[in-house]
Amino acid sequence: MRSITLFLLLFFSACAVKMNNGLLYSSYYRYDQSVSVDNLHKLQSDFFSSNLIKNLNVDESEITEQLLFKKYMFKQKSHFEKINEKVGCLSINGFDNENMPISFNIKYVAENEHWLIEEIGVLFVNSIADFTDSAKCPSEYQN
Secondary structure, three states, X not given: OHHHHHHXXXXXXXXXXXXXOOHHHHHXXXXXXXXXXXXXXXXXXXXXXXXXXXXXXXOOHHHHHHHOXXXXXXXXXXXXXXXXXXXXXXXXXXXOOOOOEEXXXXXXXXXXXXXXXXXXXXXXXXXXXXXXXXXOOHHHHOO
């Protein structure tokens, strides 16, 4: 009986542990769950850096499409992040709606005590073998 009680205690403790996804992924998750075409204009400063949005007209459909890059990924497989003082990089691997591999590489900056998106890179990769296994900023892929 004692072993059953111990097992149940460990089981419920394991279920109660919250997975730590990191600061950048938490910020991305809030963006993913909150921002839509209907509220992008209102929420843009909550998720995007002032440097990114200062010269953008969010009312233009092409700009809206780019800022709603999240919709390209249908299912997530893995993510990695790194932070160096006030700059961070988040890489998310996953699949689009046709089950083709895709990666997001996002640069974040700390602004007003929040992590805000500064650069966005969307990579349509050939296979899951091309998924990154570490966090990269979009500039790390540019030649």
